[in-house]
Amino acid sequence: MSTVKLTSENFNKEVIQSEVPALVDFYADWCGPCKMMAPIMEEISEALGEKATVGKLNIDQNQDLAMEYGVMSIPTILVFKDGKVVKTFVGVTDKNDILNEF
Amino acid sequence: MMYDVIIIGAGPAGISASLYTQRANQKTLILYHETSNLEKAVKIDNYYGFSQGISGEELYDTGIKQAENLGVEVKKEEVIKVGMTENGFQISTTKQDYQSKTVIIALGNKKKQVEIKGIKELEGKGVSYCAICDGFFYRGKKVAVLGNGNYALAETNELLAIADQITILTNGEKAPEFRANNVEINTKPIQEIKGENRVREVRFQDDTSLEMDGIFVAQGVAGGTELAKKLGILTKQNTIVVNEKMETNIPGIYACGDCTGGLLQVCKAVYEGATAGLQAIQYVRSKSKN
Structure with missing residues (x-):
């Protein structure tokens, strides 16, 4: 499965109300490290398949959500289960460290 | 070349x-x-x-x-x-x-830097290691750069146009030569960085404190x-x-x-x-x- 583009419009449906855990990558186009995280997120999405929703959220276009979740450093990857944040990764993170959460 | x-x-x-x-x-x-x-x-x-x-x-x-x-x-x-x-x-x-x-x-x-209480706990919650990546979150806010060398000054430069007020915290080390309108230099030794879910203040060893929204760590080289x-x-x-x-x-x-x-x-x-x-x-x- 490829990653889902998240926005304020679909965040509730894709992440909060998701029946499977969700992984959200908070990023920006101008952020160098975020570009390195992008291919890792694609690999994670492939590896997890239907087991989880893997989404990317552009903080420039969705500042409200970045603020709501207290994101102050990018990339930040949040793991949601039952609509709640259960794990936070700050900075470029190893694929396996993230997959271990599933 | x-x-x-x-x-x-x-x-x-x-x-x-x-x-x-x-x-x-x-x-x-x-x-x-x-x-x-x-x-x-x-x-x-x-x-x-x-x-x-x-x-x-x-x-x-x-x-x-x-x-x-x-x-x-x-x-x-x-x-x-x-x-x-x-x-x-x-x-x-x-x-x-x-x-x-x-x-x-x-x-x-x-070389290991002196660990300041609160830094580890507040990483990603106001403590950052990259001005160019995270400066965005501090537009119009009060931030500090921890360090006193060329590396700290380079990070300060990245923040100049973004943050409202920047304080260079040398944590007891000597003050660097650096002048800009919105930059202050504070040489007091730090006791801890305080805040629950995000950085709130820097408390110094003399029991004074400074309110702060973010801290960029750039000690040494x-x-x-x-x-x-x-x-x-x-x-x-x-x-x-x-x-x-x-x-x-x-x-x-x-x-x-x-x-x-x-x-x-x-x-x-x-x-x-x-x-x-x-x-x-x-x-x-x-x-x-x-």
Whole structure:
């Protein structure tokens, strides 16, 4: 499965109300490290398949959500289960460290 | 001018890499600044080929001479930033910018900085290690840069146009020479960084405090992991993650020696340096074919 583009419009449906855990990558186009995280997120999405929703959220276009979740450093990857944040990764993170959460 | 290989660090890993790249006719530059841990070793008795042992300082100096004798350019300049460009990488020192097709990070193990209470706990919640990545979140806010060297000033420069008020916190060290309208310098020793879910204030040892929205950590000179994090190179417990070819997750950037963790020994640094050098040669050659 490829990653889902998240926005304020679909965040509730894709992440909060998701029946499977969700992984959200908070990023920006101008952020160098975020570009390195992008291919890792694609690999994670492939590896997890239907087991989880893997989404990317552009903080420039969705500042409200970045603020709501207290994101102050990018990339930040949040793991949601039952609509709640259960794990936070700050900075470029190893694929396996993230997959271990599933 | 475009270099084929720029090596940051002149210890056994960096020098060893340069011996291979230079001999393969790759235009090689070594940039180094801080003293190597090797220099501090009084005597090394467990490295191959020295029947009476050798002092760390002598081994270190001889290594640099060996590289220079082969024609490697070696410059003592402090690297404050590594960035990506269309054709490769740009390495900025306090003196000038250099371009290179590949980069080998061989910066050793950074001298441990005094740990300030609260920093670890508030990482990603107002404590940041990258002004260019996270400055965005502090538009019109009050931020501090922790440090007093060129690296701290480089981070301050990145924040000048974004933050409303910047305080350089030297934590008891001497004040750097730096002047800008919205920058203050505070030399008081720090007791702790306070805040629950996000940074709220800096408390000093004299029991005074400053309200703060964010703190950018930039103590000492930029270490290998700090440069790596800004580029998006994977790091783990303050070491750079590499595979058996010394490749990082960014094609064209390699890391070797103490900064990759594991055995902190000359033999390991030499092996990794050689591997990184050979891989860099292959990378440059494969790119020039395309």
